[in-house]
Amino acid sequence: MKNTIAARIADFLKNFPPFDLLQQEQLYTLASEVKVVYVEKGRSIFKAGEEQHQYFYVVNKGAVSVLKPQNDIFETIDKCDEGDIFGLRPLFAKENYLLETLAVEESILYGIPIDIFKPIAENHPRVREFLLQSFASNTRNPYASGDKGKLLTSTPPVVAAQNLFELQPAPITRKVITISPATTVQKAAQKMKSRMVGSLVVVEDNIPVGIVTDENFRDLVANGMALEAVPVSEIMSSPVICYSKGITISQAQLTMMKHGIDHICITEDGTPNSEVIGILSAHNIMLSEGNNPSILMKAIQRSNSTNELKKIRNKITLLLRGYLESNIPLNLISKIIFELNDASIKRIVERCIKKMPAPPPAEFAWLSLGSQGRKEQLLQTDQDNAIIFDDVAPEHHAATKAYFLELAKKVNKRLSIIGYEYCPVNTMAKNEQWCKSLSEWKEQVALWITNAGNDELLLSSIFFDFDISYGNVKLSNALSDHIFELTRNNKRFTSALAAVTLRNPPPLGFFRQFVVEHDGENKDTFDIKKRAITPLTDAGRLLILSHEVKNLSNTSERFDKLTQLEPSNRELYLACSFASKALLKFRTKQGIKERNNGRFIKLEELSKEEKMKLKRCFRSLKEVQDLVKIRFEISGYHV
The missing domain is CATH 2.60.120.10 (Jelly Rolls)
Structure with a gap:
């Protein structure tokens, strides 16, 4: 029955x-x-x-x-x-x-x-994969239809965050405590206690032959065996499961589950026949879960203090380092880090609104400008932002603007605390020049575009790269539409913008040497932002603008789109797309290494291979600048 x-x-x-x-x-x-x-x-x-x-x-x-x-x-x-x-x-x-x-x-x-x-x-396999992803990400249902492939339920699908977490390098302990097979269990236990470790690798000529853990010792005690007489060779787990140092979290979890073990030995060539260089434990993998983007996103959304967000930001940097070490494609890295950055900004704005004496008196939009607007801010650089608020009756305008300036002051301060330094030229929403009503912004950008001097061009170009981080998207769309209407068929403006695009020629001087800074605190360093990243960004912006393409701000994505719009230049634009990602990745790695924004590079510390890779990127920059020079009929490289 x-x-x-x-x-x-x-x-x-x-x-x-x-x-x-x-x-x-x-x-x-x-x-x-x-x-x-x-x-x-x-x-x-x-x-x-x-x-x-x-x-x-x-x-x-x-x-x-x-x-x-x-x-x-x-x-x-x-x-x-x-x-x-x-x-x-x-x-x-x-x-x-x-x-x-x-x-x-x-x-x-x-x-x-x-x-x-x-x-x-x-x-x-599919059941195992589901449970591994759920366990590794602390996500009760990683395939839930509402959240699948998302970091934020309110955002479009990006990538499966859990998968990227599992592709990170597994956290290896380099200091391995070893013993010989003849060591007694008692001496091994004493060594484990004195060194405060949970496992010992048993070696012969530094070749791993077994592993003993505190669990092995507990079993012996439970069985009443004499610890001083038993050699570890009788209780060790053998043969040893070995991997090379490139093992990912996913590989480690599957291996441990398959063999019913909690430790993996890391050797030079990934086999038991070479020297031990590390140990990987299930416990260390569990501790690394805090750097899972899904977990970080939840932590951001639930954070209740600026100090909490600052700690989360440090974990995002660890996540970024892991992605770079695993050679995850940069476009995927950028999307993940952008979402986490954007969520941090949004959370700060939300909390600051609650600290205001009253709700916002009008609809508004908080805009992220510059590299964050282009989804290229991997490292924490200085902040660039602005506020657009809806038009109100003239008699309420001053009070409304005062409200948003006070809000911006709070937000800018907290962004500074979590690691985004104040903009050195004050391009921030707390500056009244960057906090305006929609009508004021329309008047402002019209003035910049019709009076296209160098400064005006720089200011107006900012609004081709912005992204809304919080608020009413209708306001940012209205401003964007207005800007494109002003620039449509405006040859004077595009010619002037082309001239500015060429203000920084390829950064190689006589005899193919790098152009470096000649004075100041960064003397003799290479400014990768000014001399390489910005010129390529400017070229991509100008060329995509000439095709009247909106809502595409990322540099590599702009060049990818240009390959479709101009098939005859496909090879050049693909090279530029690659160069933009390579330069950004190079700067990010330098910034993580030096614990700064990665902008100024010490050339003497670069390998020959690294210098050659940079020079190949500069070749693409020169070719696209030559194209801009001819297409927009610019007589020289300088304005």
């Missing part, structure tokens, strides 16, 4: 991943072993530090909060409701829980037995 309770459980589970991937017979067998758990509101399911349960859980009814303990305060990092899974740690790691769970409503849970489910997961 069929078990009606198991049938009801199976009918419920089949509607949710990863159980919807199982065959009906598998699902029914599993459901027959499920434990039904009733939890009162306010009761904990498991606590941080508690020993693992024999189950992970699915919410049948009610809601469960997942909490992270931090300095005696519990931060809610997720809320699980019907069909969501949580408590996966026993499936992947043999250690106590790191998080805490609390029923925020009267709840019924299904406890899925680990010992029965684990063989199913190991033999079902």
